[in-house]
Structure formats: C-alpha cells, structure tokens
Amino acid sequence: MLKERTANNVHTAFVEEAKAYQRLHMFAKKATEEELPQIAHLFRAIAAAEGVHSRRHFGLLESVADTQSNLDRAFQSETAVNGIYYPKMLQEAEEDDEQDAALVFSQARDVESFHAKLYKKALDHLIAQRSTDYYVCGVCGYVSDSKLPDNCPVCGAASTKFEKVE
Numbered sequence: 579m580l581k582e583r584t585a586n587n588v589h590t591a592f593v594e595e596a597k598a599y600q601r602l603h604m605f606a607k608k609a610t611e612e613e614l615p616q617i618a619h620l621f622r623a624i625a626a627a628e629g630v631h632s633r634r635h636f637g638l639l640e641s642v643a644d645t646q647s648n649l650d651r652a653f654q655s656e657t658a659v660n661g662i663y664y665p666k667m668l669q670e671a672e673e674d675d676e677q678d679a680a681l682v683f684s685q686a687r688d689v690e691s692f693h694a695k696l697y698k699k700a701l702d703h704l705i706a707q708r709s710t711d712y713y714v715c716g717v718c719g720y721v722s723d724s725k726l727p728d729n730c731p732v733c734g735a736a737s738t739k740f741e742k743v744e
C-alpha cells in the first residue's frame with residue numbers, strides 16, 4: 579500500500595500519461611492527414627513511451643490476480659459502469675444539455691453491457707477451448723465475436739470502421 583500523498587501523485591501521473599498517450603495518437607492522425615508521415619511516426623513513438631509510463635504507474639496502483647478472478651472482476655466492472663456510472667453521467671449530461679457527451683455516454687453504457695456478455699461467456703467456460711475472432715468498433719467500442727457486422731448495432735458505423743483484434 580502506498581502512502582496517501584504518493585498514491586495521489588501516482589494516480590495523477592497515470593491519468594496524465596494516459597491522456598498524453600491518447601492525445602499523441604490524435605496528433606499522429608492529424609499529421610498523417612496533413613501528409614507529414616515522419617511527424618506522425620514521432621508522435622506514435624512518444625505515445626508508445628507514454629504508454630510505458632502509464633502502465634508503469636498503473637502497476638503501482640493495482641495488482642493482477644489469476645485469470646478466473648480477473649474475468650470476474652472485469653465482468654463486475656462492466657456491469658457497474660453499464661448499470662450505475664454511465665446512466666448517471668448520461669442523465670447529468672442531458673440535464674446540462676450537453677448533447678455530444680450524452681451521445682457518447684449512452685453508447686458507452688450500451689456497449690458495456692455487450693462487454694459484460696462476452697465476459698459472461700468466458701466465465702461460463704463457453705470460449706476457453708475455442709478460437710474466436712473479435713472485431714472492435716472504432717467509433718463506440720462495441721465488440722463483436724465471431725463475425726464482422728455490416729453495421730455496428732450500437733452506433734451504426736459501417737463495417738469498415740471495425741478493427742479485427744490480433
């Protein structure tokens with residue numbers, strides 16, 4: 579257990595490094611659009627390094643148990659964000675008339691229930707012996723197992739927006 583002040587600092591460092599990771603990937607995408615591939619490459623390289631930092635900080639905050647426990651924890655987490663946290667955030671975004679945030683929260687809430695179902699399958703030992711492909715919607719994070727959908731069932735994105743998970 580870290581002392582409180584250090585724990586807070588590690589948490590802040592984790593959040594900021596995780597933000598930098600995402601920000602630099604957005605910068606890289608922009609540089610690619612502006613036909614500056616070497617700058618995009620640089621942003622992705624530094625993003626990878628910030629990813630190392632955020633993982634390292636996170637390792638000070640949380641430990642990893644065995645896979646059965648991890649599946650259970652991941653399932654509980656998805657269930658909580660679907661049932662409690664995102665609904666509350668959605669309601670507050672609607673009250674604030676923040677349409678963009680409301681859309682993102684409502685789709686994230688819906689997607690998390692699908693994530694929970696995928697974990698449930700694993701917990702019920704339905705996938706361990708089988709090789710299953712997964713496809714992730716690049717817009718909302720919906721995950722399809724086995725087949726690439728024509729359109730995302732949550733956000734409607736075309737199949738070209740999906741990425742196969744290696």
Ligand SMILES: [Fe+2]
Pocket residue numbers: 656689690693
């Ligand atoms: Fe999720």
Ligand SMILES: [Fe+2]
Pocket residue numbers: 715716717718719720730731732733734735
């Ligand atoms: Fe989607």
